[in-house]
Amino acid sequence: MSNGRSITGGPESAVVSALPRPVPGIRVCVRLNLGGCGPYAHIVADVEPPGPGGGLELLSAVPEELLPREHLPALRRGLLEGLGGVAAAVLVTDGHYHDADSSDLGYLIAGRQAGRAALVGAGLLPPGEAEALRWASWPGRPRPRRRGGGRRW
Secondary structure, three states: OOOOOOEOOOHHHEOOOEOOOOEEEEEEEEEOOOOOOOOEEEEEEEEEOOOOOOOEEEEEOOOOOOOOHHHHHHHHHHHHHHHOOOEEEEEEEEEEOOOOOEOHHHHHHHHHHHHHHHHHHOOOOOHHHHHHOOOEEOOOOOOOOOOOOOOOO
């Protein structure tokens, strides 16, 4: 029997109604090098349990010159995919874009990573899922295991 606060599998199988606790300070910086230039996006967000009515609430406190509003719909789509049906309130507290490299694809990826990071940080996904979050960090993030045992310079 589901307790309403656990998820199994991918976003399509989510059975959670709302994020159970806040996950502040999620930082996602997407930098894909695709032979010269590639998608770029950088956001910092606080993710909290939703207000009345549930769903996804996305607010940006970042000035337009740092994070153009045109990228917010792609960020929202990514958050919806990353959260997999879990209701949350997301406040974007910082962000940057690049004139040449920022695109909706970068912000879509950033939203997915931020959504999954919120689920791990809130305890809805196991800590091992953090290893798949290449561009995301947050306070208390489990450190990835080193491969090969040597130092990385």
